[in-house]
Amino acid sequence: MPKKNILIAGLGLIGGSLARAIKSGHPDYHVSAYNRSQAPRDFAIQERLVDEVSDNFADLAVKADVIILNFPVQLSIKFLDFLSELSLKKNVLISDSGSTKFEIVTAAEEIFKGKAVRFIGGHPMAGSHKTGVIASSELLFENAYYILTPSRLSKAADFDELKNLLARTRAKFVELSAEEHDAMTAVTSHFPHVVAASLVDNTHDFAAIMPFTENLAAGGFRDMTRIAESSPDMWSEILMSNSEHIVHQIDRFNEKLNAVKRLISQKQSAEIWAFFDKARQLRSQMPIHKGAMENFYDLFISVPDKSGVIYEVLGYFAGHDLSIINIKINETRVELNGVLQLTFKTENDQATAERLIQEHSNYDVYK
Numbered sequence: 001m002p003k004k005n006i007l008i009a010g011l012g013l014i015g016g017s018l019a020r021a022i023k024s025g026h027p028d029y030h031v032s033a034y035n036r037s038q039a040p041r042d043f044a045i046q047e048r049l050v051d052e053v054s055d056n057f058a059d060l061a062v063k064a065d066v067i068i069l070n071f072p073v074q075l076s077i078k079f080l081d082f083l084s085e086l087s088l089k090k091n092v093l094i095s096d097s098g099s100t101k102f103e104i105v106t107a108a109e110e111i112f113k114g115k116a117v118r119f120i121g122g123h124p125m126a127g128s129h130k131t132g133v134i135a136s137s138e139l140l141f142e143n144a145y146y147i148l149t150p151s152r153l154s155k156a157a158d159f160d161e162l163k164n165l166l167a168r169t170r171a172k173f174v175e176l177s178a179e180e181h182d183a184m185t186a187v188t189s190h191f192p193h194v195v196a197a198s199l200v201d202n203t204h205d206f207a208a209i210m211p212f213t214e215n216l217a218a219g220g221f222r223d224m225t226r227i228a229e230s231s232p233d234m235w236s237e238i239l240m241s242n243s244e245h246i247v248h249q250i251d252r253f254n255e256k257l258n259a260v261k262r263l264i265s266q267k268q269s270a271e272i273w274a275f276f277d278k279a280r281q282l283r284s285q286m287p288i289h290k291g292a293m294e295n296f297y298d299l300f301i302s303v304p305d306k307s308g309v310i311y312e313v314l315g316y317f318a319g320h321d322l323s324i325i326n327i328k329i330n331e332t333r334v335e336l337n338g339v340l341q342l343t344f345k346t347e348n349d350q351a352t353a354e355r356l357i358q359e360h361s362n363y364d365v366y367k
């Protein structure tokens with residue numbers, strides 16, 4: 001029997017992570033990947049993420065039993081159009097990983113009407129503000145919800161096939177309609193990105209008047225704005241694709257802010273206390289504490305602004321096989337120090353690194 005043939009289209013953070021999980025869970029399948037630029041293709045072959053790479057999408061698509069599109073949302077719809085013009089295998093199963101679902105599910109139903117094509121929308125609800133195949137990981141989606149959306153082009157058995165293919169992601173699969181998906185992710189993901197970017201923008205505006213402001217941004221500001229470093233390509237597409245729900249959330253949030261504004265101006269301290277207390281209790285009960293979304297682990301080290309300091313710190317880790325996936329120096333302080341940001345794949349590695357830095361230096365380390 002010929003090997004089952006899987007095409008991962010788009011070798012970025014998500015495509016790369018899916019490729020790793022599929023290849024690791026099904027070493028007997030033939031996994032191919034399309035990517036327009038060469039560097040991710042070379043990386044995927046060197047790291048044995050996949051068996052075959054190409055910049056010719058059509059060549060790979062016509063051989064595939066399953067195709068997963070991992071592009072910005074609008075581009076995935078263009079690729080569906082392109083697929084509809086090819087002689088695909090009969091009953092090919094197509095899915096995607098985009099952050100919105102209504103637009104692509106509706107487009108797929110229209111594009112493949114009457115054709116022997118199966119389509120299930122997909123959205124692994126984990127990721128990062130980082131992009132690219134280099135940041136990909138087999139366990140990126142471990143314990144995270146992976147939403148699958150039915151379409152007129154899918155049946156129950158197709159879901160089992162896709163879940164089996166993706167089993168090694170160790171994600172928690174859940175079926176939601178495309179409408180339900182978009183309404184809920186607007187609340188928990190899309191609108192919060194708008195808030196994060198607005199907080200950064202507001203701070204920058206204010207710093208034009210009082211330049212020292214940005215130096216006073218501490219841990220709380222950092223936690224609330226990490227996602228403002230996400231890809232503008234990806235997030236502008238998401239906002240365009242789920243605009244109604246996001247606008248609705250902005251309206252609701254404006255009302256909430258105005259209500260708090262009234263309490264503050266009227267100095268209603270008891271009500272303000274109750275407002276914070278309610279939020280504290282609600283957040284402590286939210287499932288985010290189970291850690292599903294924490295997939296990268298940062299350490300921030302306050303280091304002297306001298307050459308060689310990065311090598312010095314990395315030298316402390318000699319003999320320990322730590323999974324550093326990103327190194328960045330942030331010169332945010334006007335004084336002598338810079339902030340060295342190291343990102344690890346696992347919480348264990350983050351803890352080991354913190355311990356080693358504390359053993360070898362007197363640098364301040366923050367998580």
Ligand SMILES: NC(=O)C1=CN([C@@H]2O[C@H](COP(=O)(O)OP(=O)(O)OC[C@H]3O[C@@H](n4cnc5c(N)ncnc54)[C@H](O)[C@@H]3O)[C@@H](O)[C@H]2O)C=CC1
Pocket residue numbers: 010011012013014015035036037070071072073075097098099100123124125126127128129130131132133231234238
């Ligand atoms: N980054 C995240 O945290 C998450 C992202 N998603 C969704 O996954 C999808 C992929 O996102 P990422 O992997 O994060 O992005 P990425 O930036 O890491 O990868 C995007 C891929 O699209 C390709 N691409 C972009 N424009 C192209 C073009 N014009 N022609 C051909 N290829 C093109 C790039 O080469 C790359 O392979 C998006 O729809 C995003 O909404 C879903 C869950 C989490």
Ligand SMILES: O=C(O)C(=O)Cc1ccc(O)cc1
Pocket residue numbers: 098099124125126127128129189227293
């Ligand atoms: O960076 C983060 O914490 C995220 O929120 C990642 C993310 C980005 C886009 C999605 O559709 C799902 C998850």
